[in-house]
Amino acid sequence: MGEYADLPGVRTWYETEGTGDPLVLLHGGFCTNDTWGAQRADLAVAYRVFLPERRAHGHTADVPGPLTYQDMADDTVAFLEAVVEEPAHLVGWSDGGVVALLVARDRPDLVRKVVAIGANFRPGPECFAEPSMLDEMTPSGPDLAFFRELYEPVAPDGPDHWPVVAAKVLDMWRTQPTLTPEDLARIEARTLVMSGDDDLMTLEHTTALYRAIPDAELAVVPGASHLVPLEKPGLVNRLILDHLAQEPAETMMPIRRAKPGTAAS
Numbered sequence: 001m002g003e004y005a006d007l008p009g010v011r012t013w014y015e016t017e018g019t020g021d022p023l024v025l026l027h028g029g030f031c032t033n034d035t036w037g038a039q040r041a042d043l044a045v046a047y048r049v050f051l052p053e054r055r056a057h058g059h060t061a062d063v064p065g066p067l068t069y070q071d072m073a074d075d076t077v078a079f080l081e082a083v084v085e086e087p088a089h090l091v092g093w094s095d096g097g098v099v100a101l102l103v104a105r106d107r108p109d110l111v112r113k114v115v116a117i118g119a120n121f122r123p124g125p126e127c128f129a130e131p132s133m134l135d136e137m138t139p140s141g142p143d144l145a146f147f148r149e150l151y152e153p154v155a156p157d158g159p160d161h162w163p164v165v166a167a168k169v170l171d172m173w174r175t176q177p178t179l180t181p182e183d184l185a186r187i188e189a190r191t192l193v194m195s196g197d198d199d200l201m202t203l204e205h206t207t208a209l210y211r212a213i214p215d216a217e218l219a220v221v222p223g224a225s226h227l228v229p230l231e232k233p234g235l236v237n238r239l240i241l242d243h244l245a246q247e248p249a250e251t252m253m254p255i256r257r258a259k260p261g262t263a264a265s
Contacts, residue, residue, distance in 0.1 A: 002033075002051075002059065007078040009071060013059035014052040014083065018044025021112070022088035023244070025051045026076065026096030028118075029169050030147035032058035032154065035093075038233035039240070046241060047089070052079050054099070056165045061156045067168040069095070069177045073102035080110045089244050090189075091115040093229055094200075098177050104187045105179075114191040115240050118226045119209065120201050121179035127205040134174055139166035184212035191216045192243040196224030196231070211256075217243070 002015035015033055017040055025036050025043070033040075033051040043049050054072045056062040076099055080088060089112045092100030097119025104111045120127045124134050137143045144166060152159035193210040195201060197220050210218040219239050224231045251257065 004059075005052075005079060005083050007075060007082060009075045009078060010055040010060060010063050012052050012054070012075060012079060014050060014079070016051070017041075017049045018047055020047045022084045022086060023047035023049050024076070024080070024084065024088045024090050025049060026090060026092035026099050027051075027053065027057065028094030028096055029173070030057070030144070030151065030166075031094075032150050034150065035230070038230055039091075039237055042233075042237040043091075043240065046245070050079075050084055050088070052076070052083075054096075056168065058150075059154050059156060062161060062165055062168075067165075067172050069098050069102055069172070072099050073106065076100075076103050077107050077110060080107075087112050089113045089115075091117070091240060092119065093117040094119065094226065101179070101184070101187065101191075102177070104189045104191070105183060108188045111189045113244055114187070114189045115194060115243060116191060116209070117194045117229060117236070118196070118199055118201060119193070120205060121177055121184060121209055121212070122205070123175050123178065124173040127201050129200060129202050134170065137170055139163040181208075181212040184209065185214060187213050188215070190243075190248070192219060192239065193217070194219045194221065194228070194236070194239060196220070196226060196228040197222050198225050199228070200226035217248070 002013050005012050005014060023043060027035055032053055040049055053060045056067055087110050090100040097116035100114050100116055104114050125131045148162055151162055191213050193216055195206045210216045221228050221232050229236045
């Protein structure tokens with residue numbers, strides 16, 4: 001069962017599970033905490049897992065005005081301060097990954113490590129493997145039917161509000177985020193950038209994200225899509241747990257991570 005936290009930006013629904021250091025799971029766009037079903041039990045063995053549902057998602061109401069990643073990041077900062085009450089690991093998937101990156105950039109004091117799965121730092125038309133899909137998605141169309149079925153039974157605004165939320169999310173995907181490599185260079189947390197090898201984002205974009213974050217590692221999961229946490233949960237969970245628990249191993253032939261003044265031979 002979950003409960004509400006009265007945050008400055010929006011009254012936010014969240015759930016908790018497990019014990020240990022805090023870990024916040026940030027779901028994808030249009031999603032609810034149900035989409036973390038393949039991760040939460042494994043992660044809760046080692047961590048105190050917090051699962052907030054962001055504004056206009058799941059049990060958390062919509063608010064007037066457009067939906068922005070920055071507002072959702074600010075909500076997450078408020079959640080960390082008011083509910084978690086200490087720095088936490090952030091594991092974000094898709095839109096949740098974008099939010100995790102923004103929080104890590106803005107409030108490094110609240111972030112331990114980051115896992116960003118299927119995340120992007122530029123708007124959909126610049127990074128989607130098939131940008132035309134944005135024009136094909138409509139609130140009542142088949143492409144969003146799965147998400148509509150997640151939304152309608154639990155949304156405090158009622159099922160009739162779905163077209164409003166769908167339009168807001170699609171507009172956000174078309175125009176946001178607008179981060180630069182310089183923005184990403186401000187992220188201090190050790191970050192695992194993860195994607196499927198057939199992800200919604202191009203591999204070139206994912207690689208650019210990895211290269212722009214100073215202390216980043218990259219995992220491209222073979223035979224997987226943007227839904228890699230559902231498709232390869234065992235592998236994804238091991239990668240997350242290893243990243244959060246272990247310090248980086250010293251590699252034998254570092255190039256990107258070579259110390260200044262040394263050269264590969």
